[in-house]
Amino acid sequence: MLIVQKYGGSSLADADKVRNVAGRIARSRDAGNQVVTVVSAMGDTTDELIGLANRVAERPDARELDVLLSTGELVSCTLMAMALRTMGYASVSLSGAQAGILTDTSYGRARIAGVAPGRIMSEVDEGNIVIVAGFQGITEDMDITTLGRGGSDTTAVAIAAGLGADRCEVYTDVDGIYTADPRLVPRARRLDEIGFEEMLELASYGAKMNPRSIEMGMRYNVPILVASSFTDGKGTLIHGEVDMNGNVGEIRNRVRGIATDTNVAKITVLGVIDRPGIAASLFEPLAQADISVDVIVQNASVDGTTDMTFTVTRTDLARALEVVQPVVEALGSRGTVSDDSLAKLSIVGSGMQDAPGYASRMFRALADKSINIDSITTSEIRITCLVNESQVADAACALHDAFQLDAPQE
Numbered sequence: 001m002l003i004v005q006k007y008g009g010s011s012l013a014d015a016d017k018v019r020n021v022a023g024r025i026a027r028s029r030d031a032g033n034q035v036v037t038v039v040s041a042m043g044d045t046t047d048e049l050i051g052l053a054n055r056v057a058e059r060p061d062a063r064e065l066d067v068l069l070s071t072g073e074l075v076s077c078t079l080m081a082m083a084l085r086t087m088g089y090a091s092v093s094l095s096g097a098q099a100g101i102l103t104d105t106s107y108g109r110a111r112i113a114g115v116a117p118g119r120i121m122s123e124v125d126e127g128n129i130v131i132v133a134g135f136q137g138i139t140e141d142m143d144i145t146t147l148g149r150g151g152s153d154t155t156a157v158a159i160a161a162g163l164g165a166d167r168c169e170v171y172t173d174v175d176g177i178y179t180a181d182p183r184l185v186p187r188a189r190r191l192d193e194i195g196f197e198e199m200l201e202l203a204s205y206g207a208k209m210n211p212r213s214i215e216m217g218m219r220y221n222v223p224i225l226v227a228s229s230f231t232d233g234k235g236t237l238i239h240g241e242v243d244m245n246g247n248v249g250e251i252r253n254r255v256r257g258i259a260t261d262t263n264v265a266k267i268t269v270l271g272v273i274d275r276p277g278i279a280a281s282l283f284e285p286l287a288q289a290d291i292s293v294d295v296i297v298q299n300a301s302v303d304g305t306t307d308m309t310f311t312v313t314r315t316d317l318a319r320a321l322e323v324v325q326p327v328v329e330a331l332g333s334r335g336t337v338s339d340d341s342l343a344k345l346s347i348v349g350s351g352m353q354d355a356p357g358y359a360s361r362m363f364r365a366l367a368d369k370s371i372n373i374d375s376i377t378t379s380e381i382r383i384t385c386l387v388n389e390s391q392v393a394d395a396a397c398a399l400h401d402a403f404q405l406d407a408p409q410e
């Protein structure tokens with residue numbers, strides 16, 4: 001089998017851990033597989049590099065910053081190849097550029113435009129275990145880009161798709177995808193499997209996987225196994241063929257999981273005149289500034305004016321307020337208020353779309369714990385409430401109980 005593996009930064013935090021992972025890669029090779037492994041930067045390297053850049057420049061140049069950040073993954077991929085060679089395995093490291101990861105030009109959040117698999121495949125054919133630096137690629141003009149935080153997952157799925165690999169395995173410090181964040185909900189349970197759509201919603205609303213990697217897996221139908229790099233558990237298979245009806249427990253519990261996200265800030269623009277074009281004039285400049293907005297709520301207008309509420313990440317709050325300010329003045333609105341003490345709490349399940357009553361059960365469970373809901377949004381397979389951050393653990397536990405998510409899967 002041709003297998004693409006990915007190991008995250010916490011699994012590679014020091015030299016011993018690098019050697020431990022090398023042992024795991026070697027085992028997969030010994031089992032007769034051809035192995036391509038994508039690695040993240042060791043431990044907190046990426047944060048440290050960002051910190052360094054911020055100490056020499058107020059606004060580090062985007063192109064320079066990406067080259068700097070790409071070095072974190074070069075450290076881990078070269079060390080991994082050395083460790084494997086010492087163990088007697090033929091191995092070669094490749095930077096993203098050498099591996100043929102082609103991207104667009106948006107520094108810091110580049111999208112993979114294609115994978116030229118030639119070099120990886122020729123190394124594999126020569127018998128090498130190929131170690132690819134994750135999180136990075138190269139533009140048409142030969143500039144180095146990075147893919148956004150957590151981008152190594154995306155590198156791995158893209159390579160698996162590009163090589164037509166048999167499977168993609170993402171190894172991390174948890175042993176799979178859980179019904180909720182186990183740090184908040186001690187009774188959370190590992191899922192054996194989950195569908196792409198559900199996983200995409202969970203990842204977009206707080207679960208630790210990079211949503212772009214799920215999108216990529218969905219588009220190219222690459223099954224992704226998420227498992228621990230420290231133990232030998234079964235992990236969770238993310239794939240396109242979850243049979244909702246093959247599982248009694250899941251028929252009763254059409255909620256598959258709960259996502260929580262505390263990197264949330266809310267902005268409300270007060271007293272916006274209610275006429276065509278207002279929402280566009282508010283959100284266009286935010287889009288231009290590359291700020292993504294979510295949970296958009298507009299009140300029905302009473303006296304010809306309305307309030308417009310939306311969320312951004314806390315990291316984007318200051319910038320979003322800067323961008324919105326001139327628009328608010330031009331529109332003659334009464335000003336803005338912001339709140340960075342909220343969290344997103346979501347229930348996700350593809351079975352919810354054709355069964356009524358999920359929203360009311362969610363609201364009842366929160367009400368019974370006296371948890372106030374700030375705003376609500378939904379998709380076909382998700383219901384999200386903004387709640388106070390200090391109550392998010394209680395709220396997640398209440399929902400986990402209300403939807404009986406600790407019931408075993410079979």
Ligand code: ASP
Nearest residue numbers: 040046135149150151152
């Ligand atoms: N090293 C990068 C980060 O910390 C990419 C990754 O870990 O996937 O965001």
Ligand code: MG
Nearest residue numbers: 009040041046
């Ligand atoms: Mg990392």
